[in-house]
Amino acid sequence: MTASSARAVFFAASCAAAWLASVGLAVVLARIGLSPQIMVALLAGLLVAGAALGGALGGTMRFGVFLVGGRALPPVPLGLAMATGWAALATGPAGRPAGMLGLGLGLALVLALVGPAIRRSGAPTLPMFLRHAFRSPALRAVAAAVVASAGVLLGAERLLSFYDAAAPLFGLGRAASGVLLFALIATILAPGGARGLALALLALGTAGLVAVASIAWWRGGAGLATPAAWTAGGLDWTVTQAAAAAMTVAAPHLATLAGSARHPADLRRALVPALLAALAFGAAAALAGPGATLGPTLALALLELALDLACAAGLLLAAGSALGFDLPGRAKPRRRSLSARFAWLRLATLLVAGAAAWIAASRPDLVRGLSAAAAAVLAAALAPPALLAALRPGSSPGSGLAACLAGLATALALLDGRVAALGEVAAWLAAEPGAAGLVVGLACGGAVALATARRPPRPPIEDEAF
Secondary structure, X not given: OOHHHHHHHHHHHHXXXXXXXXXXXXXXXXXHOOOHHHHHHHHHHHHHHHHHHHHHHOOOOOHHHHHHOOOOEOHHHHHHHHHHHHHHHHHOOOOOHHHHHHHHHHHHHHHHHHHHHHXXXXXXXXXXXXXXXXXXXXXHHHHHHHHHHHHHHHHHHHHHHHHHHHHHHHOOOHHHHHHHHHHHHHHHHOOOOHHHHHHHHHHHHHHHHHHHHHHHHHHOXXXXXXXXXXXXXXXXXXXXXXXXXXXXXXXXXXXHHHHOEOOHHHHHHOHHHHHHHHHHHHHHHHHOOOOOOHHHHHHHHHHHHHHHHHHHHHHHHHHXXXXXXXXXXXXXXXXXXXXXXXXXHHHHHHHHHHHHHHHHHHOHHHHHHHHHHHHHHXXXXXXXXXXXXXXXXXXXXXXXXXXHHHHHHHHHHHHOHHHHOOOHHHHHHHOOHHHHHHHHHHHHHHHHHHHOOOOOOOOOOOHHHO
């Protein structure tokens, strides 16, 4: 185990010990008779401090480490970080409780199929992976534009959810909350990028697991049940699962975490820990169901805060990397120094965090109205070429671009309200534009790939080539 890997494990263990101690503190404060709101505010403050500490400790002055986190995450911490960054998608616009099984399938696809392909390529971001897999700079530009725009909206949506839960605890207005949200995200992401994000996710993930264990201990398993919507069956249910799986495969921050693994095989080894943690997070709401006492209710509130913050930080880092690294492309020699590119990457991350915090604080209705469309566009544009690259390495540049553009065009057409009025089938497809875009994109990209010759695999990208 390298020094960086040992540091990640030690940090996760220290966070778990701190959260367990905080549970004991909460029990003592409850017996003293302290107000529940003050207790939640104190625990939420500890949660935020842990995430910020992880981001600060991950600080780096190396360009490659900022993008791939030093490639130092062992399987178990990697699985926990993946599940923590993924879990809030279940309450986002693409997940919904009915899509939980699809989200789990998507997480399995990322860890067993797409993630190892990303790690083998050496690419630090999803747009760069698509450019490397299909030899298409145009595809990288389109994917980066989608990630930058959709990532800001979806990150703002998660920040808004975090704000709605945290603002009443501290009595803050929207303006002050926007400033504090920006400061928090900037502290997590700007010093260390992917490495800071990974440590912050470990802090938030261990807090989430302690919250789940606390709920289970307080409730003794009472109230645990599988929601009927998870296993409802039928065509509509299947389409919803496909849309949820596509959203997970296209989640750009999961691709960043995949690039942070030590080896491609570590991603498959992380599959079981990730699914177990995801199952624990998903079962928490059922455990702390109707009639729950104060303890489970507080623990569930802290769990939701942790998962919202984790997902927001991951999406905004991916959007910042798309804006500061992928859209400019590779700088020509002597045109721009490495330090200037690094400064622009950090500045882009701060700009994205500021934009998301401002939108969440000042335009909540806009965020809620556009987040579902952003999720559908992200899934339809990026999931088809990502799956095609993993399933058929060496496909032609035209196949990747066709998969991306066909999926994107399908989603945009279905999001147009006029399409739904064309008939019953159009209205049914318009209900899940992400799933429709996935099917059309894979079909078009696969047809082009089969009609064109495969190319030999490319050598992996070295970190020095960023």
